[in-house]
Amino acid sequence: MLEVESLVTDYGPVRAVDGVSLRVGEGEVTAVLGANGAGKTSLLRTISGLERASSGRVVLAGEDITHTAVEDIVRRGLAHVPEGRGVIGELTVEENLRLGGLWRRGESAPLEDMYDLFPALRERRSKPAATLSGGERQMLSLGRALMGRPRALLLDEPSLGLAPRITAQIMALVRQLCDERGLAVLLVEQNARSALSIADTGIVLDLGRVVAAEDPERLADDADLRHAYLGF
Amino acid sequence: MTQFINLTLNGISTGAIYAVVALALVLIWRATRIVNFAQGAMLMFTTFLAAIVIEAGNPYWLGLLVALASGLVLGAVLERVLIRRVESAPPLNAVIVTLGLLVLLEAAAGMIWGNTPRSFPAAFSIQGFEVGGTRLLFSPNDLFIVLVVFGVAGGLALLFRMTTLGLQLRAAAFAPEVARLQGVRVGRMFTIGWALAALVGSLAGVLVAPSVFVGPNQFDSILIYAFVAAVLGGLDSPLGAIVGGVILGLVLSYVSGYEGSALAPLAALAVLVATLMIRPGGLFSPARERRV
Amino acid sequence: MSRVEARHEVDRPTPSGAPSRGGEPGALRWWRRHTLARSLTLLVGTALALGLLSELLNEYRDLQLADAAYYFAVLAGLSVLIGLSGQISLGHGALMAVGAYTAALLIGNEHWPLVPALIASVFVTTVVGVAVGAAASRLRGPYLAGATLAFAVGLPGLAYQYSGTFGGANGIAINPPAIPSALGSSFPLERWEAWIACAGAVLVAFALYNLTHSGVGRSWRAVRDDEIAATVSGLRVPRVQALAFTLSAACAGLGGGLLAVVLQLANPGAFPLVLSFYLLAAVVIGGLGSLLGAAWGAAILVLLPNWTHDLAQSFSLPDKVGANLPLAIYGLLLIVAMLAWPSGIQGGVRAGAGFIYGAVRARRAAGREIG
Numbered sequence A: 001m002l003e004v005e006s007l008v009t010d011y012g013p014v015r016a017v018d019g020v021s022l023r024v025g026e027g028e029v030t031a032v033l034g035a036n037g038a039g040k041t042s043l044l045r046t047i048s049g050l051e052r053a054s055s056g057r058v059v060l061a062g063e064d065i066t067h068t069a070v071e072d073i074v075r076r077g078l079a080h081v082p083e084g085r086g087v088i089g090e091l092t093v094e095e096n097l098r099l100g101g102l103w104r105r106g107e108s109a110p111l112e113d114m115y116d117l118f119p120a121l122r123e124r125r126s127k128p129a130a131t132l133s134g135g136e137r138q139m140l141s142l143g144r145a146l147m148g149r150p151r152a153l154l155l156d157e158p159s160l161g162l163a164p165r166i167t168a169q170i171m172a173l174v175r176q177l178c179d180e181r182g183l184a185v186l187l188v189e190q191n192a193r194s195a196l197s198i199a200d201t202g203i204v205l206d207l208g209r210v211v212a213a214e215d216p217e218r219l220a221d222d223a224d225l226r227h228a229y230l231g232f
Numbered sequence B: 001m002t003q004f005i006n007l008t009l010n011g012i013s014t015g016a017i018y019a020v021v022a023l024a025l026v027l028i029w030r031a032t033r034i035v036n037f038a039q040g041a042m043l044m045f046t047t048f049l050a051a052i053v054i055e056a057g058n059p060y061w062l063g064l065l066v067a068l069a070s071g072l073v074l075g076a077v078l079e080r081v082l083i084r085r086v087e088s089a090p091p092l093n094a095v096i097v098t099l100g101l102l103v104l105l106e107a108a109a110g111m112i113w114g115n116t117p118r119s120f121p122a123a124f125s126i127q128g129f130e131v132g133g134t135r136l137l138f139s140p141n142d143l144f145i146v147l148v149v150f151g152v153a154g155g156l157a158l159l160f161r162m163t164t165l166g167l168q169l170r171a172a173a174f175a176p177e178v179a180r181l182q183g184v185r186v187g188r189m190f191t192i193g194w195a196l197a198a199l200v201g202s203l204a205g206v207l208v209a210p211s212v213f214v215g216p217n218q219f220d221s222i223l224i225y226a227f228v229a230a231v232l233g234g235l236d237s238p239l240g241a242i243v244g245g246v247i248l249g250l251v252l253s254y255v256s257g258y259e260g261s262a263l264a265p266l267a268a269l270a271v272l273v274a275t276l277m278i279r280p281g282g283l284f285s286p287a288r289e290r291r292v
Numbered sequence C: 001m002s003r004v005e006a007r008h009e010v011d012r013p014t015p016s017g018a019p020s021r022g023g024e025p026g027a028l029r030w031w032r033r034h035t036l037a038r039s040l041t042l043l044v045g046t047a048l049a050l051g052l053l054s055e056l057l058n059e060y061r062d063l064q065l066a067d068a069a070y071y072f073a074v075l076a077g078l079s080v081l082i083g084l085s086g087q088i089s090l091g092h093g094a095l096m097a098v099g100a101y102t103a104a105l106l107i108g109n110e111h112w113p114l115v116p117a118l119i120a121s122v123f124v125t126t127v128v129g130v131a132v133g134a135a136a137s138r139l140r141g142p143y144l145a146g147a148t149l150a151f152a153v154g155l156p157g158l159a160y161q162y163s164g165t166f167g168g169a170n171g172i173a174i175n176p177p178a179i180p181s182a183l184g185s186s187f188p189l190e191r192w193e194a195w196i197a198c199a200g201a202v203l204v205a206f207a208l209y210n211l212t213h214s215g216v217g218r219s220w221r222a223v224r225d226d227e228i229a230a231t232v233s234g235l236r237v238p239r240v241q242a243l244a245f246t247l248s249a250a251c252a253g254l255g256g257g258l259l260a261v262v263l264q265l266a267n268p269g270a271f272p273l274v275l276s277f278y279l280l281a282a283v284v285i286g287g288l289g290s291l292l293g294a295a296w297g298a299a300i301l302v303l304l305p306n307w308t309h310d311l312a313q314s315f316s317l318p319d320k321v322g323a324n325l326p327l328a329i330y331g332l333l334l335i336v337a338m339l340a341w342p343s344g345i346q347g348g349v350r351a352g353a354g355f356i357y358g359a360v361r362a363r364r365a366a367g368r369e370i371g
Helices: A040-047 A070-075 A093-104 A111-117 A119-123 A134-147 A164-181 A192-198 A216-221 A223-230 B002-032 B039-055 B060-081 B091-113 B140-162 B164-174 B176-181 B186-212 B220-233 B238-258 B261-278 C026-033 C035-056 C059-084 C092-109 C114-136 C141-154 C156-161 C189-212 C215-225 C227-232 C237-263 C273-286 C291-314 C319-340 C344-370
Strands: A002-011 A014-024 A029-033 A055-060 A078-081 A152-156 A184-189 A201-206 A209-214
Touching: A002 A040, A014 A029, A014 A040, A014 A184, A014 A201, A014 A209, A029 A040, A029 A164, A029 A192, A040 A078, A040 A152, A040 A184, A070 A078, A070 A093, A070 B176, A078 A134, A093 A111, A093 A134, A093 B164, A111 A119, A111 A134, A119 A134, A134 A164, A164 A184, A164 A192, A184 A192, A192 A216, A201 A216, A209 A216, A216 A223, B002 B039, B002 B140, B002 B164, B002 B186, B002 B220, B002 B238, B039 B060, B039 B091, B039 B186, B039 B220, B060 B186, B091 C141, B091 C273, B091 C319, B140 B164, B140 B186, B140 B238, B164 B176, B164 B186, B176 B186, B186 B220, B220 B238, B220 B261, B220 C141, B238 B261, B261 C114, B261 C141, B261 C156, C026 C035, C035 C059, C035 C189, C059 C092, C059 C189, C059 C215, C059 C237, C059 C273, C059 C291, C092 C114, C092 C141, C092 C156, C092 C237, C092 C273, C114 C141, C114 C237, C141 C156, C141 C273, C189 C215, C189 C237, C189 C291, C215 C227, C215 C237, C227 C237, C273 C291, C273 C319, C273 C344, C291 C319, C291 C344
Parallel strands: A029 A184, A029 A201, A078 A152, A152 A184
Antiparallel strands: A002 A014, A002 A055, A201 A209
């Protein structure tokens, strides 16, 4: 579904993404792990078009989207939940959700489905999103992404700032959504343990390069790798 | 007592003009985080176009329509061609560019139509209402201005709160990058924001033209007062623009009436400084204080 | 994306103890390190050059030289304010008015001699500058622009409101400055005025040159480039900013005082709102943050109206076009400069000089290899 070939992203003289290749199939979760500054967020931002790739390709469902504008990439079925969730605090919960499906012009997922999925949001539908807790915001940003019925989903550190229990809930939800809807999910996480628990493949980045790409179990077993890059 | 009533009414009707131009400034600020110092010059230009149309013998309402349409176009074109390039630059660049635009538009108007101020007809009678034998300093035209301004404010509020376009405009203004990730065409929203603001400004220009006359420099003070009103109300608040405009209108009216009209600009300066020292975010600033 | 804040100063600040470049003679190193020596030499040299120039020019041109000199005084301060300390001001036209009216009142009504009156102009405008600068130091970007704009529009109102003191629309007229008998009886007034104005301009240049190459100048640049980093390194940002503003106000005061002396008049008509726009355009086009840029700007302010007038005549353009042409050009150049050429004329000069210097060095290096 989503293929990345030798992607390179430069911020001026700094090479943030250095020839990364990966594939995520339908109904698969690929975890992208690594320390701070490893290039994980830059990778997602390049895939979704927020950053320009210096070289390499990004292919979504067979179409080359490397140099497509962000707004059009979204319309091809890619949703990106950015670092920090990107919840627009000044808008209400419902407005945030509606925003995700606007481009579908009436063919978005029904709001009620999202409220069924995230009952906590239904209670606060008319409140400004700034009043939500961290976990609720994560649900909101996820729901907003799903409103557009995406085929591929990019998640940037969903566990950031969340208590372990909530993180586990979110991860389980992501896995469930992935299985039910056949999404291709690229999950960037610093919390390697929780990410690996739901992933089909694990990729480790360091200084913008892929240093390991294999089964989550084998990644978790490889003690040297774990210590060096994953912090446990 | 009559003087007080007259000054109050006058303050409300002039304040309505400041309010609506302040609204245009707030629209652009919210959309693109830029203070459009050229706003006065832009509406001057479109009012000139209306004046030409009317002087050629056409009805007032055609002139108004021309002003509004040219405002839409001017705002959209300027954003797309000029402002787009400084939207992500340091704020000082945008300030200088809009100032350059102010100067250029005023010079261009002078070159095309000359610098002598010309008169502009009012939509309705400018003879004050007669109440119990006294003629007030408030005419049917003034009432029209006040009603139009509140109508525009209401219309914009509806647009922003109730429509999907409004939702996209707000999202693009609050969080452009996140909005892009939701498929909102943020560039287009910026252009629409500028076009709307210019439309609103053009309306203000036509409404105020009868009293200030139409000339390249006649609308300079309107820009300043609108800016002060917008800051007073809070640059992020459309409601603040309206309230700020009316308050400033009243203040200036009282100062002019009781002290002298030459002091009005100084009074505006005093209001501005007081606002920036005491409550920089304006009357309707959100809880988080912004650094000005 | 063009940045106003791009570093483009004429002379790089040379901290004492700068490491010597390979093969640099000791005298050159001493020269680089001692700002005062450099600036004094420049002062004397420039003064002599200007004096010579004024002798060569006719009376009309001498008057233009005088105009350029008092513009330079205000532009230099403004250029430093915007370019080095990152604060914008649209109120410097009004500050000039303060200086001008002070000088006119003291010379005209109180019969003060020239130099004390000019010193008083500077002093009074500085006091106003302290007040405005204190407020301005807390404002940024558009807020600062708007506030100074309101100041520029508001201040002239005082002249009209208190027309008894300030002469209303007619302003205050003064007698021309007395020419010292040592210069002879046929010494033209215009040349004397040019000398007075140039003396003021050279003084301003001297003072600003030393300041910008000192710790004060470095603190301005630091605040301009990164306020948070500056605060963390111990700089009191509001104080630094207020100092820059006050200094630029002093310069504007001197410029205004000199204007009053040269024009023998101070009236509201000489200080319209557009003056502040002219000043802004001049510093931007000339090159922000640079004394030479201010000089370019002053030259443009004085010469452009003549050029456009001649242009309008030769193309038989209607009056309204010719009259608005300078303003149109300023507006256009302001926009173009910000979008495409933020370092102005001086930036172009430096780029050209750098290009030539680089080409010469390359050729020398190539020559050494071959030889």
